[in-house]
Amino acid sequence: MLTRKIADSTVRRLAIYLRFLEEFERQGADTLSSEALAARAGTTSAQVRKDLSFFGSFGKRGLGYDVHALARQLRNILGLTRRYRVLLVGAGRLAGALTQYAEFGARGFDIVVVVDKDPAKIGMRWAELVIADVTDLENIVKRARIDIAILVTPAAPAQALVDRLVAAGVTAMLNFAPVQLHVPAGVDVKNVNLAVELETLSYAIQHRGSS
Amino acid sequence: MLTRKIADSTVRRLAIYLRFLEEFERQGADTLSSEALAARAGTTSAQVRKDLSFFGSFGKRGLGYDVHALARQLRNILGLTRRYRVLLVGAGRLAGALTQYAEFGARGFDIVVVVDKDPAKIGMRWAELVIADVTDLENIVKRARIDIAILVTPAAPAQALVDRLVAAGVTAMLNFAPVQLHVPAGVDVKNVNLAVELETLSYAIQHRGSS
C-alpha cells in the first residue's frame, strides 16, 4: 500500500466506477475501455485512466480492462473485501430509513446496533435490531466491535457523542448532523448535509441566465 | 447578478457559513471576524474572505462582519429569500424520512407532493400529504408548480423519470438513486450517494498508517 495522498474526488469516482463495472459485469461484458466507463460515469476517459494509474496498471493496451479483474482491484483499493460493523447513533426516521437501505448491506456495511436516548424508543424493535440506550455507548461500541458510526442526531448533542465515540475507539464516522465536528488526527469524518445540497440547487436556480 | 462561474465548493461553504451565522445570531452576537467564522466552519479565515469576495465587500476593516447583515447577504446570494415547492419522486422509507426533515422547511423547502407507482401506496396519507400516482407526474408538476424534484427511487427507473420531469419543466433535482443522470443544459442535478460516502470511509480505514 504505497499510496501517497489521493484526492477525495478520486476515491469517490473509484466507488462510482465500481458500481458501473458491476453493472457491466451483470450484463455479461468481459472487457471495457476507459472511454465506455467514462461515458457511463459522466467523466472523461483520461480521468478514468489517471484515477486508476494512482494504484497501478490494470488495463491492456489496445484492449481495455478486464471487467472482473478491475472490479476486484477496485474492491481491494476501496477496502470492500471485508464487512464493516456499523452503529447508528439516533433512532429517528432517517435512521430507520438507513436500516432498510439495501445498498449498504450489499456493499458490506452491516448496521448492527442502533442507540437513542429517548426512553420511549429504547427497547423498541426495528426488524432484527433492538434500540439500545445511548448511555451504554462505550460498552456497545466495544462489545459489538463497531467499525463505523453514523450520526443521525440533532446538531446540539453531536459533538459530545463524537467525543465519546472517539474515546471508545471509533475511527470512522458519517455525520448527518449540521455541525462541523472536531476529531483528533487518525479519525475520519465525512459529512452529509441534505439541506446544503438543496441550497446549492436554490443557488443554481437563482443564478440562471447570468452566465 | 454579475457573478461569473462560482465553484460548487464555494457555494457549499456559503451555505455552511449561513448556518453558523444564524447560530451566532441566536446567541446574540452582533459582529464576527472571518477568523471566528472559519474556526466554526472548519476552514481558514482567508478562505472565508475569498468566498465572500466573489459576491461583494460585506465586512468592515478592523471590525469584522455584521452578523445580521452578512446572514441577509448570504440568504440573497443563495436564493433563500423565497420558498421552493419540492416534489418527492418515490415513497419509500427515505422519502418518508425526508418529509419529516424539519431543516428543509426551516430553510424554505416545502415538500408539497409525493408520488409513487405502487398502487398499495397511492392514496396513503403521510401527515398532510397524500401519495399521488406517478402516472400523473406531468400534471402534478404543473398544477403544484414544482420548483425542485427529489429522486428517491431505485436506479432502474430514475433516468426515465428524469426525462419526464425535464419535459414537464423541472430544472433542479436532487438525486439519491445510484446512477449518473443525463439532463440537457439549463437543468441542474446534484447527486447524493450514501453508499459512496461509506465507501470513502472504508477507503480511509484501509489506508491508515501508510502515509
Add this chain to the structure above:
DNA sequence: TCCTGTGAATTAGTTCACAGCG
C-alpha cells in the same frame, strides 16, 4: 491597531497528447 479585501504565489486537480505495448 485590527481585520478585511485581494492580487500574487502556491498547490491541487484535470485535460492533453503521445510514446509504447499488446
Add this chain to the structure above:
DNA sequence: CGCTGTGAACTAATTCACAGGA
C-alpha cells in the same frame, strides 16, 4: 492499429501576505 499509462500543460482552488480603510 487501438487503447492504456503518464509526463507535461493547463486550469482551478487554496493559501499567503500585505496594502489600506475603519
